[in-house]
Amino acid sequence: MATAEAAHHDEHHGHPTGILRWITTTNHKDIGTLYLCFSLTMFLVGGLMALVIRAELFQPGLQVVDPHFFNQMTTMHALVMIFGAVMPGFVGFANWMIPMMIGAPDMALPRLNNWSFWILPFAFTMLLASLFTAGGGPASGWTLYAPLSIQGGMSVDMTIFAIHMMGVSSILGAINVIVTIFNMRAPGMALMKLPLFVWTWLITAFLLIAVMPVLAGAVTMLLTDRHFDTAFFNPAGGGDPVMFQHIFWFFGHPEVYILILPAFGIISEIIPTFSRKPLFGYTTMVLATAGIAFLSFIVWAHHMFTVGMPLAGELFFMYSTMLIAVPTGVKVFNWVSTMWRGSLTFETPMLFALAVVFLFTIGGFSGLMLAITPADFQYHDTYFVVAHFHYVLFSGSVMAMMGGAYYWLPKWTGHMYDERLGKIHFWTNTIFFNITFFPQHFLGLAGMPRRIPDYALQFTEFNVISSMGAFGLGLSQLIFVYVVIKCVRGGKKASDKVWDQPRGLEWTVPSPAPHHTFDTPPKIA
Amino acid sequence: MSAATEHSSANRRLVVRLVVAVFAMFGFGFALVPLYDVFCDITGLNGKTGVADSSTIEATSVDKDRWITVEFTGNVATGLPWEIRPKVAKMEVQPGALARTTYIAHNTSNRTVVGRAIPSVTPGEAAAHFKKTECFCFSEQYLEPGETREMTVQFVVEPDIAPNLTTITLSYAFFNTEKFVTQKSVDAKNDGAKPGEARPDKKS
Ligand code: HEM
């Protein structure tokens, strides 16, 4: 990408070149690229950890790693994927696309933008380095439940600091997104004309501002419990471990919507383009997104049905959780209606979008099953939960990002990606994904607990299938990496419009998008 | 970047507001601790048990037609070199009637150790109706090297407890509280158990 854009450098800037260019850049497109490359790297690192987990679970008994290291892998895999791959990935999309979609020359706070990115490599160096401390990395699960996390070694402190840094990074990113969307829109770009990707990101940014500080508070309390004799969560001093769960999930549930709303946005851009129809129900889409964001604040205890809540609490959280399915259903309905009687074509981005709609819906249904309190007593902390969140997170968030990458790569690089390889990636990815995670539903229903390195013999067959799928899924991502590199290096020249009938300002600028776009605001029809 | 400078004062205002919101939410995270606590104390959720003083108990009538099984259990957290067990595993009580039992604690180490028991009652609904009039968990316990001690808990199950509840479990988790013990609680120990305290106070 560096070479593609170097040609478009404006002389009057005299940017540094080489590595310094990337360190000092304040350009939204450069920073977007940095975020996306970081995200892809973390995706591969987290993926390797997942393969350690699946290798151990290939057979019953302990073969590959010891249980303590296994626990470190489940913890790290989740932290790396959530905070390293998915969140920065979406910020990368936001950086690249939001200014172009609203007709702005850049993000509102370009220097801050540089900072929010460059905090991340430090945060993750710290997090990953904790694996090499005495006693190994954090092993309490990504949820860092007290009192277990109060007892861990210094790796827990490093994790806490890493979370602080990631938190600062995402909060700065969110502030930037909000200010950009509020203040930098081209004249005539009314709020209700914003592309849906911009809308979903705006709402996500507000969620980030509301809950990332709460997470920061929770881990700060952990830190003081660990070292300064406070007793927020430590029962010995009168604290309450269940309190940690409440505070954590007050962050945690909105967080899962932070991870999915921008994905909804990407899907809502892709499906209209390849259906050659405008998005069905734009207003209801915006309202549904806002509704989901609001509801996400009053459902947190569905992660805690088994801690011993009274009946009234269980009922409240059960019904409020089920309510979320309504706005989510509205979205799925709108996507399907967008395709209804459209002239569909099935390029790689569209294939990913369709798979997301279909597979995310499966994840939504398993979520509904988990929301039923009495049923959750059986499913809680089993592989059923693991299957649920991989259907929403992998075949929701991650595959939406892959679809988005194929969709906008021609605009970013000026070259068409290799459609044949893209399709091969799609099919291998999607088939192996289902082979990996579908059997986990059965394992969970049969009672296999999550986060345990060994299992009873009757679970063997499904685990073997799941592990084989996981290695296929991992390998298929190498195709993606290859397609991206190949597309950056060269390929068929992309037209400005790239697709047959795309909507949105990003398709009015040349491909590749020049270093500076919309220095003079575009006219909005 | 000319467009950005045009917007700079509007940007600054918005940034300031958002930063204030961030700090407010950071504070809110901490505020959740007392908020949840107040909520749990009022509602008796979370297995937090109540305290009653014996004078009010005398007055309540005993429900002679009902028997409730109370089970006793306990565990010791890492860092506390004690062995503990309830003297009896369970007993039958009538709602409204005072009952008492003991736990036996043994210090396995060769130094004096301060520990404290944190009670919890399940099912959660029963917690609000399970009142302790006297309990070793009201204060820190100091065990001399190798000492074995019988510690008393006296309680009453209130008669208005829901009829479907027939079994209640009282569980204690014992913690080493050396690092939380201050002069104040040492004094309290010398005065005997402090009544009127449902669970240990953070500040004491
Ligand atoms: C219709 C929508 C959804 C419903 C009703 C729902 C419901 C639930 C419930 C009840 C649990 C707790 C299960 C348990 O631990 O026993 C859960 C766990 C989880 N959900 Fe969802 N969910 C929904 C959508 C999502 C989405 C969109 C995401 C993320 C993109 C997500 C991510 C997760 C994660 C990561 C966990 C597991 C957290 C952990 O314990 O580590 N869910 N969900």
Ligand SMILES: [Cu+2]
């Ligand atoms: Cu949730």
